[in-house]
Amino acid sequence: METLIRTLTGSREDEAAYREAARIIQSGGLVAFPTETVYGLGGNGLDPTASRKIYEAKGRPSDNPLILHIADISQIPPLVSGIPEAAKALMEHFWPGPLTMILEKAPIVPDETTGGLPTVALRMPSHPAARAFLQAAACPVAAPSANLSGRPSPTNARDVLEDLNGRIPLILDGGESEIGLESTIVDVSGPVPTVLRPGYYSLPRLKEVLGTVAVDPAVFSSLKEGERPKAPGMKYRHYAPKVPLTLVTGEDKARAACICRMARPGKRTAALIASDTLPLYGNASDLLLIPLGSRENDGEIARHLFSALRNLDRLGLDEVYSETFESGPLGEAIMNRLRKAAGFHIINPQETGEDHE
Ligand code: TXA
Ligand code: MG
Secondary structure (H helix, E strand, O other): OOOEEEEOOOOHHHHHHHHHHHHHHHOOOOEEEOOOOOOEEEEEOOOHHHHHHHHHHHOOOOOOOOEEEOOOHHHOHHHEOOOOHHHHHHHHHHOOOOEEEEEEEOOOOOHHHHOOOOEEEEEOOOOHHHHHHHHHHOOOEEOOEOOOOOOOOOOOHHHHHHHHOOOOOEEEEOOOOOOOOOOEEEEOOOOOOEEEEOOOOOHHHHHHHHOOOEEOHHHOOOOOOOOOOOOHHHHOOOOOOOOOEEEEOOOHHHHHHHHHHHOOOOOOEEEEEOHHHHHHHOOOOOEEEEEOOOHHHHHHHHHHHHHHHHHHOOOOOOEEEEEOOOOOOOHHHHHHHHHHHOOOEEEOOOOOOOEEO
């Protein structure tokens, strides 16, 4: 199958591309599209065959449920068994935007879309191209991130093409995703709203709106044998570059010194760092420094993280170290992705030995 890319301009000329995308969705095919978080791989979420095609194109296990994307709140009632107060509050404050809610599903949503779960994930994105595409599609669009299973989510059309070329007919190219990390997922199907995946909207922000909010343990740590996370996707190896990645915590100077010690002639070593700490690395000639952005504006770090992780495998490296970025408003979301990318391999040079979180 040939994969076409339609570049969106944000003008009325894009209407032909949206019509073409809608025709593909309505005939059971798949379209990759931009959102404010990451690119999605969309298909008709009420068509079990389309959902099966999504799993096949991504090489994704079919017990990992998909998010239904909608253009308008009026699409929700037929999809769910009821709308709890917490869901109404979240919609009012955060939609359209980078937030996904888990609700009890109605029978019309096929098991193929929810991975057999009795609940369904819903999101109304804010990206104008995503909204125009969803409006044209005129059905709830099931869409995971548009990467091959296990790889970092794509934040531009080139990264989608790298993973899915020949596997899907169309990519809508809306430029770089502004946020760069996937949506915050909040489960509102139980008595206490629970964060299943941290994202742009932080825990304090959610608490302002909801009061009590719990956090699923799978957010912070690797799962033990036999443990089941509430979001099935959290149990899979994610975002991992092929080259081994180690996170280094601790005080800035000690950390930079530790990372510099790891780099030796004859070994190709890189480090993901904040631009603020660049001077601490002196002229470490055996170390490729990759600044992600300033800690003063961790939105910049979030935006660059996935493309930097993808790039690592293009550079022919032997090993990679990364600073940790827990301090800013997006710290929890960034660290959740980085911990997974590193397979939870974290060291602190100020402590002896290694700490497996
Ligand atoms: O920002 C985003 O959410 C992007 C864009 C494309 O909208 N989508 C995305 O989808 O990240 P995906 O499939 O890569 O991640 C969806 C996550 C998975 O971890 C999945 O297990 C969880 O949502 N999920 C989906 N339905 C669920 C449900 N009913 N209950 C619990 N978790 C669910
Ligand atoms: Mg994903």
